Amino acid sequence: MVATDSEVSSWVAGLGLPGLVDLHVHFMPDSVHRKVWAFFDRASEKYGRVWPIRYRLPVADRLEVLRGLGVIAFAPLVYPHKPGMAAWLNEWVLEFAAETPEAVPTATIYPEPEVASYLDSALRAGVRTVKVHVQVGGYDPRSPLLDKAWGMIADAAVPVVVHCGHGPLRGEFTGLDVFSEVLARHPGLVAVLAHAGMPEISGALDLVSRYPGVYLDTTMVGVPFSSPLPADWVPRLVDVADRIVLGTDFPNIPYEYAVQLSAIEGWAAADDRLGSGFLRAVLHDTPARLLRLGQGNS
Ligand SMILES: [Zn+2]
16 A cells, blocks of 8 residues: 555556556646645635645745656646736746656646637647636636637647636536536546536536546545545456546645545556556556657757
8 A cells, every 4th residue: 555655666666667647747837836835825814714834935946846746747727817918928938848858748738818829839849738727717618609619729738727617616617517518519638527527426427438538636535634435446346447546735735645646546456357457547547648758849
């Protein structure tokens, strides 16, 4: 069993993996990250519980933590909370990825007239994933201003990590019922439902079954901090074992990184049909395939 961060890299090696691929990590410009952390500091007002950030460290130290854990590749996700911010975040994260060997280039979008133009630049620059945060952005993912962008992302077959669930806070346009309308209009999207759609996990599994391009990330799923999983979570994983990818929300988590891995290890151990094959798929093979690792650029 993997219980603490110091045990992670040897546990990963013991699975026969070259390392971990984490599809859901956050690095942002310092000014933005300070605001995000200040928000979590007020978590008891906002979420009704304290949320002590476990890895509130300078960038270089955060990268050292990831390397020490054996994270060989990760997607640094950025997201805007207002108009006029996404293009700047995209430029920042491209630069960050260029100077950070383990980071793949990513991008984000916002419903605004310029979105098709800056998304086109980002796709041409070779971004490996796009992040959409419906709750923080406070926008409707069905907005006509985004329709072309969804089509471009689908055509490029670039995975889009979508935080569209009601957790931890309900937003005006959160919920799988809203996002499933985007999927119905763009059924070819490769969409990774962040946090497995929490709290609508059963509905998220239904979307995985319905659309061949829908995946779930494990971010904060099944950890003691989060709400309990549906009773049939593990048996349902058997049918979608190649559609689950490691995500963690590092560094903004209120517990050690190993806690997430321990939860995933628990699912694998709970059903013989999962086991170490499932772990290798979730922790490395499937996210590596989605991020096109080993295909140049990163
Ligand atoms: Zn996140």
